Amino acid sequence: MGLPATAVVAGIATLFFAIRSDDGVVADDYYQRGLAINETIARDNMARQLGLRAQLSMDPTTDQMSVELFAREGVSLPARLHVTLLHPTRQGLDQDVVLDLKNGRYVGSFKPVQSGRWDISLEDESKSWRMVQEARLPGSTKLLIQPAT
Numbered sequence: 001m002g003l004p005a006t007a008v009v010a011g012i013a014t015l016f017f018a019i020r021s022d023d024g025v026v027a028d029d030y031y032q033r034g035l036a037i038n039e040t041i042a043r044d045n046m047a048r049q050l051g052l053r054a055q056l057s058m059d060p061t062t063d064q065m066s067v068e069l070f071a072r073e074g075v076s077l078p079a080r081l082h083v084t085l086l087h088p089t090r091q092g093l094d095q096d097v098v099l100d101l102k103n104g105r106y107v108g109s110f111k112p113v114q115s116g117r118w119d120i121s122l123e124d125e126s127k128s129w130r131m132v133q134e135a136r137l138p139g140s141t142k143l144l145i146q147p148a149t
Helices: 002-020 030-049
Strands: 053-059 064-070 080-086 095-102 105-109 116-124 130-137 142-145
Touching: 030 130, 053 116, 053 130, 064 080, 064 095, 080 105, 116 142, 130 142
Parallel strands: none
Antiparallel strands: 053 064, 053 142, 064 105, 080 095, 080 116, 095 105, 116 130
16 A cells, blocks of 8 residues: 555655746747747858958957958948857846947957856847857957858
8 A cells, every 4th residue: 555655645746846847848939939040040141151250359458359350352341240248057147249340440348257158249230140159258368250150
């Protein structure tokens, strides 16, 4: 009698934990998220078609960031860039940095970052293209950013 009773108690406990915890696997807006993924891929492809690549420099002593942007011949470069520093696990640490074109380089200021792995996203103001690069900050002060392949 003890063995079946143990199985019933274990089953009830399992049911309790299953109902109480939400795994969040299924999103209500899965269709919209799928469309957003297609848009993101299209933006990566646009950066590749334009022949974009960038040299990003970060100076942690002055909190200044600069980007030298290169493109295929005949492609006009934007007047402003947006750089997003994304922490993979702590959203509160993310930063959006706007860089303005001055003397052939895009420059702007950023807040000091915690040590660790970061994703750096570089895009134009109209969000027609983007490039993403993983980096170890603040150790990586010069990064080559290229479109995803």
